[in-house]
Amino acid sequence: MRDVSIIGIGQTVVGEHWDKSLRELGYYALASAMKDAKLERIDALYVGNAHSGALSNQENVGAMIADFAGLRGVEALKIEAAGASAAAAMRMGYIAVAGGLCDFVACVGVEKMTDQQPSTQEMALAMAGDGDYEAMQGLTTVSLNALLMRRYMHEHGYGKGDFAHFAVNAHANAVNNPFAMYRMNISPKQFAEAKPLSDPISMFDSSPVADGAACVILAPSALAKEFTDRPVRVRASAVATDTIGLHDRRDLLALDAAAWSAQKAYASAGIGPDDIDLFELHDGFTIMSALSLEAAGFAARGRGVGLALDGEIRLGGRIPITTMGGMKARGNPAGASGLYQIVEAALQLRGEAGANQVANARLAMTQNIGGSGATVITSILEGETWK
């Protein structure tokens, strides 16, 4: 296997882009990453996308974006793993470059969600769960996460207000991210008074539906320096899965697949959670942030919310998370979010995170989740700037 590095990154502003189509968003992120890498041709394009069929009446998105980008003839495929689609595209790119099959691969995550009504969006998002035994009963992604959050509060004795710090931190970090959807601070009081969506989840526990696209260019590390002064090495890439339905979990509050994929990633990088300088976790809902911190080894069972209460998730804390706003405040274009995480981690490792720069950041971890924990993809990235 060859070492793999990120030589270019690109992203669009996350938001409600009524004037931009799926293909335009995908192309803008791709073109911006290719420009960043000063690259004119790629060997393959992997497009992560979760909802183009249900929300844009469009499949075959790999070919569509390659065509629109003028890359006629190139290998191009859409990769789908619900909310983990973008990290899955990154995983395919990693396999192709590490395995020596391709030298230059673009991994794009793109999602176009805001053309549709909320009820249609909920129906599409619910396809990430068990169609016959969750969606059939009228469950939504929000309500599945609410079942997790209610049980977590019951077992570990937290109140709803204790979850505020995940949202407050995300919004504070988004203020300084020009690509974020909601660049404003929120207070614990605003969190407490937010509109309930599916109790105990309210508007500020939940990440907003959005449009957007992000892209990284992967290359063999041996060639990376020809394209950039600041390559970011992919130290680990790991995927694990769990039951598609929440009701079938071994332990409802354990997120086994998140733990397994993190453990695989740590083992392959030869490091542990104490070595990680920042963690772009899957904060689709505040409860997912808490469970992810626990599964990835940053907090003991039931202590994920405690870590946030103690201020340890902020910039300068023990393990900064959602450093550019996360899904909560940067916005959550579902099948694109995993590559926003990777682009943001790369910005930190290149020393380009501006006011949100984590001091001396060398190792970053990203974790992208499809469904309520059914597919989990963990990446560990290392900045080569200071080598």
Place this chain on the structure above:
Amino acid sequence: MEVARFWRTNKQRYQLVGEECPHCQAKIFPPRDVCPSCEKEAKVPYVFSGKGEVFSFSTLHQAPAGFERYAPYTVALVKLSEGPMVTAQLTDVDAGDVKIGMPVEMVTRVLREDGERGMLVYGYKFRPSN
């Protein structure tokens, strides 16, 4: 309309027909043909009692397409007395009265009306029991 798709799970939705593993006697719902406990083949039908208790619950306000007219409604994870967990709506109860640990029993209700001509899909919901 997906008539065949609904028909395939009629036994599950009307009667909670799951499986019992012939190797380790684990009770399985929803049916999955490979036992989650011992990973051997399990295809022996088993009818659940429909008794259980609320493990977690939530009242949702934004329903997915097909369920809009029922919102708000309360959903739950119900731990069946035979062991497995089932995801379902609660019925015949005020949202404010639902508690974790509350005993419930299965009843058959309309789950949704599909399409303009209104094919009715029936299935299990759970209501408080004594």
